[in-house]
Amino acid sequence: MAFWLFKSEPDEYSLQDLAAEPGGCGRWDGIRNYQARNFLRDQVSPGDEVLFYHSACKVPAVVGTAEVTRAAYPDPAQFDPDSQYFDPKASADEPRWHCVDLSWRSEFARPVPLAEIKQTSELENMMLVKQGRLSIQPVAVEEWHTIVRLGER
DNA sequence: GCCAACGTTGGC
DNA sequence: GCCAACGTTGGC
Numbered sequence: 001m002a003f004w005l006f007k008s009e010p011d012e013y014s015l016q017d018l019a020a021e022p023g024g025c026g027r028w029d030g031i032r033n034y035q036a037r038n039f040l041r042d043q044v045s046p047g048d049e050v051l052f053y054h055s056a057c058k059v060p061a062v063v064g065t066a067e068v069t070r071a072a073y074p075d076p077a078q079f080d081p082d083s084q085y086f087d088p089k090a091s092a093d094e095p096r097w098h099c100v101d102l103s104w105r106s107e108f109a110r111p112v113p114l115a116e117i118k119q120t121s122e123l124e125n126m127m128l129v130k131q132g133r134l135s136i137q138p139v140a141v142e143e144w145h146t147i148v149r150l151g152e153r
Numbered sequence: 154g155c156c157a158a159c160g161t162t163g164g165c
Numbered sequence: 166g167c168c169a170a171c172g173t174t175g176g177c
Contacts (some may be wrong), residue, residue: 009175032173033172035159036173055174056174132157132158132174132175132176133158
């Protein structure tokens with residue numbers, strides 16, 4: 001079982017949107033970045049726990065948690081010419097992009113902003129801090145606990 | 154909306 | 166097989 005941080009633009013798909021899905025379970029799709037895709041396709045597994053991060057918004061922050069409920073499968077949007085995520089180079093035999101299913105777990109008592117994460121010495125090695133633009137990234141167990149603790153108060 | 158950091162693409 | 170151009174991400 002592994003820990004991850006997933007970024008989502010709240011205007012597109014927020015933690016609250018996930019919570020509002022039937023059973024709190026939704027598809028995490030639209031990934032079009034290769035580094036993120038590789039983590040998703042090769043390492044993210046059912047039962048893994050996820051820090052849900054809101055990006056490209058006023059206060060970028062970790063806002064809660066979710067759990068992976070289905071391993072990577074081809075993202076249907078890449079085959080749909082009407083979708084903004086359509087990829088003409090993808091085929092059913094050779095899908096280029098993948099997605100997973102997530103289940104809502106918790107919303108923090110308060111968001112943990114990126115600015116605060118950057119100021120927390122235990123979190124200085126997080127990929128979030130070291131490499132900004134990566135929408136799926138591994139999180140160390142200690143980092144997971146530190147952030148969850150910050151979100152509790 | 155600028156632009157920096159990545160990985161991929163493709164011309165040669 | 167080098168490397169410049171390109172696409173994506175996302176903080177500021």
